Each structure stands twice: as C-alpha cells, then as structure tokens.
Amino acid sequence: MKAAQFSRFGGPEVLEIVDLPDPHPGPGQVRIAVRAAGVNASDWKKRQGLMDPELPQTMGYEAAGIVDELGEGVTDVAVGDRVFGFSADAGSQAELAVLPHYAPIPPSLGFAEAAALPVAVETAARALDQLGVQSGVQGGIRSGETLLVNGASGTIGRAAVQLAVARGARVIGTCGPGSHEVVRSLGAEPVTYGDGMAQRVNELSPGGVDRALDIAGSGVLPDLIELAGGPEHVITVADFDGAQQYGVRFSRGDAGRALYTLGQIGELIESGRFSIPVGRTFPLADVAEAHRVGEAGQVRGKLVLLVG
Secondary structure, eight states: OEEEEESSOSSGGGEEEEEOOOOOOOTTOEEEEEEEEEEOHHHHHHHTTSSOOOSSEEOOSEEEEEEEEEOTTOOSSOTTOEEEEEOGGGOOSBSEEEESEEEEOOTTOOHHHHHTSHHHHHHHHHHHHHHHHHTTOTTSSOTTOEEEEESTTSHHHHHHHHHHHHTTOEEEEEEOGGGHHHHHHTTOEEEEOSTTHHHHHHHHSTTOOSEEEESSOSSOHHHHHHHHTSGGGEEESSOHHHHHHHTOEEOOGGGOOOTTHHHHHHHHHHTTSOOOOEEEEEEGGGHHHHHHHHHHTOOOSEEEEEOO
16 A cells, blocks of 8 residues: 655655555454545644654544454444544555544534544644543533633644533633634634733733643743633643643653544534534645645645545
C-alpha cells in the first residue's frame, strides 16, 4: 500500500509517499480502505522530532473509510460498512489503516467530514471530563456552570464549546474579533483575546467563571487561574511548560482517553448540535503541502487528506 512516511526529522520536505506492507487487524480491530485522513498539529511536531525518537515513522492518527477486513471477535460492523476512528501505530495517512477504536460514520457526513472528528472530539471531551474530576465533579462539566474556553474558534476549541453547551454549561469563548460570529453560532459568548481579556470576561460573568479550559496555549494561564478561582479549576491541552509553572493540569491521553465519544457524537451531529468544518482537502500525494498550510495557520477548519 501507499503511505506517508519520513525517514529523517525536518521540514515538510522530508515527507515521502512510500510502499509498505498491507496491515492486518488484530482481535477487536478492523481494517479500512482509507478514504480520508485528518491532519493535526501533532503530525508536524512528530515530523520535527518533538515527539517520538524512532525512525522511520508513518503519519496520521485518524481516518474514515470502508471496512475491508475484520479482526477476530468483531461483530459490531461488517465488511463494506463506513466507519471512522483512531488508527493503530499512527498510520492513517495511507491507503489502508487498522482501527482499534471506531464507530459508524453519521449518515449525514462524507468521509472528509468524518475524518475531521476523532482527534478534536476526543481531546475536547477528555479535557472536559478531566476538568470536572479535578474539581471534584463526577461526569465533567455540569449543567448551569460557566466554562471559559481559551481558543474557542479552532478545531478543538469548537469541539469543546459544542460539547460543553450540549452538557448544559454556559460557555464564554476567547477568539479574534473576526471569529465572534462563529463562536456565537456555536452557543458561546465571544470575548476578544489579548490585553484586557480577563476584564472583558468579568464584565460578562462578574466574579469569574467556574472552570477554564486552555486550548490556545497563548500564555494566559495566570488570567485563567484568577478567573476560575485556582489552578485546580483550570486545564490546558496546549501549554505544557505553563502547566508545570503554575500548577495547572496538562491533559494527556495516557491518563485515560474519552473514546466513548466516537460512538456518541453521531447523535449530536444528526440533531444539528455539533459540526467540525473541513477547511481544505489535499490528495495523499500532497501531504507535504498540507503540512506547510497547517503550520502557516491560515486556513480555518480541519485539514484532510483524501485517499483513493
């Protein structure tokens, strides 16, 4: 099969499309003929050598496609079904991918839209869940609470806003002035980030907020701690150094992933209460260009590779 791979660390130019042996699913897994694969910031961090030290490495954590082989014990899907999910061994940017965690693609979505879901949905749900447990609340954010989402207009930020709204929370979301209408359309109250952000939040919610989620990693953890009443009410998915400095929890997948969201998100999507827009698509052969565009940060919405 054809797959994206790099054999040395560096810029997008190190990415190649190579021939690799076809993978096969293990027990409880499925193999799909990939039709679309998501592109994430973690992909270029990995390519730059900031994550795994091994070489060579394949690419991609999420994909959507058509089941073409079943692992032992799989009974919930059949060959020919449309599914999306997380790939095994970060190898979804390829013609074939093994998915240990998967769910049926919601009927209203195409492959590109489905491939945009797993990372954003799981990251957002995990952070909301951990934020609740950290504050002594089982089940995550509670109905009626006020949540501040720093970086509400990006892919993960949009997911966090929509999931929190669906749970009954009041959400205030920081974003640029040009994204206010987008954030408002998701059910949140937009606040412009930058100098004076904390004051603007206090004008909307005198006395601060119940909890805060940092998606943007823009150095605002001290403000979030003050607004939320302490570091135990704040979680970041983007500022590892700041989390250590200020005693804030950094959300990690190895502390327990919110994989249940794959099976639950379809109901929200079909009811019109959740969406992640696809900003731009690329053929698999143009994976290097997808990285360049993603690192430039000039496209709103998810970047997706189309395969086949």
